[in-house]
Amino acid sequence: xxxxxxxxxxxxxxxxxxxxxxxxxxxxxxxxxxxxxxxxxxxxxxxxxxxxxxxxxxxxxxxxxxxxxxxxxxxxxxxxxxxxxxxxxxxxxxxxxxxxxxxxxxxxxxxxxxxxxxxxxxxxxxxxxxxxxxxxxxxxxxxxxxxxxxx
Amino acid sequence: xxxxxxxxxxxxxxxxxxxxxxxxxxxxxxxxxxxxxxxxxxxxxxxxxxxxxxxxxxxxxxxxxxxxxxxxxxxxxxxxxxxxxxxxxxxxxxxxxxxxxxxxxxxxxxxxxxxxxxxxxxxxxxxxxxxxxxxxxxxxxxxxxxxxxxxxxxxxxxxxxxxxx
Numbered sequence: 001x002x003x004x005x006x007x008x009x010x011x012x013x014x015x016x017x018x019x020x021x022x023x024x025x026x027x028x029x030x031x032x033x034x035x036x037x038x039x040x041x042x043x044x045x046x047x048x049x050x051x052x053x054x055x056x057x058x059x060x061x062x063x064x065x066x067x068x069x070x071x072x073x074x075x076x077x078x079x080x081x082x083x084x085x086x087x088x089x090x091x092x093x094x095x096x097x098x099x100x101x102x103x104x105x106x107x108x109x110x111x112x113x114x115x116x117x118x119x120x121x122x123x124x125x126x127x128x129x130x131x132x133x134x135x136x137x138x139x140x141x142x143x144x145x146x147x148x149x150x151x
Numbered sequence: 152x153x154x155x156x157x158x159x160x161x162x163x164x165x166x167x168x169x170x171x172x173x174x175x176x177x178x179x180x181x182x183x184x185x186x187x188x189x190x191x192x193x194x195x196x197x198x199x200x201x202x203x204x205x206x207x208x209x210x211x212x213x214x215x216x217x218x219x220x221x222x223x224x225x226x227x228x229x230x231x232x233x234x235x236x237x238x239x240x241x242x243x244x245x246x247x248x249x250x251x252x253x254x255x256x257x258x259x260x261x262x263x264x265x266x267x268x269x270x271x272x273x274x275x276x277x278x279x280x281x282x283x284x285x286x287x288x289x290x291x292x293x294x295x296x297x298x299x300x301x302x303x304x305x306x307x308x309x310x311x312x313x314x315x316x
Contacts, residue, residue, distance in 0.1 A: 005168045019168050052197065094296040113236040114234075150201045150213075150214070
């Protein structure tokens, strides 16, 4: 069995906490074979990760309150809904959604679009830009980690 | 307070590093209560991301060029843009709508780039012809945000070589 966990001085990366993937030796494997790495100041071939993929709860997620991870929104034509979420990632949020049901391809349904505004620290505007009387979408908020143009 | 961090032998998972959620005992909790679990084959690590007002039809390098290497596989990219949703077009009075998609916000990914892509198919038989992959012309994207995860997401890459080791 390979060495999987290292708390100490790694040849590439220095002192830190490292966890390798299943069959990789944490002591000397390539950086892409690491599942976790506390190394900082990463660049070039030593780059490992920008951070953990994390959902921002719609509500809850603090203390003993279970997180609510998504929200179902019904938005009428040409209207806006305000979708709220917890303020744990400031404005570094990406909101993502999918329609609950397709209008269908058996009849002329035209464009049934929707879109988000720029996310705030605890809410974002969701607009119905299509022709349907109302749309139902399921929304999740994702921690963007950063909002620079490339990171 | 519950045990939160274990570097050792867990009854479910074996030797490794585990971190549980608040109020869950890392020694015995269900796996869904773990924030980090080294026995899992792929963790949800974000390798790169971006935020652009516009991406033209030439596409966009998803990495900070010169400071990040390619992962060696086409990664899973989660994105959002100004417009999402259904689209139907090229209506024919005899046959009804010809092209329809439940999601207009399509992107094409490569090892290092993302490009907005329109849907297309060449006939009424819904992409039955060889080479008719449904991918149409490149399109511009506005107000896009994306995250590239360290997970393979392309034919030929979603294998044990990339997931298991």
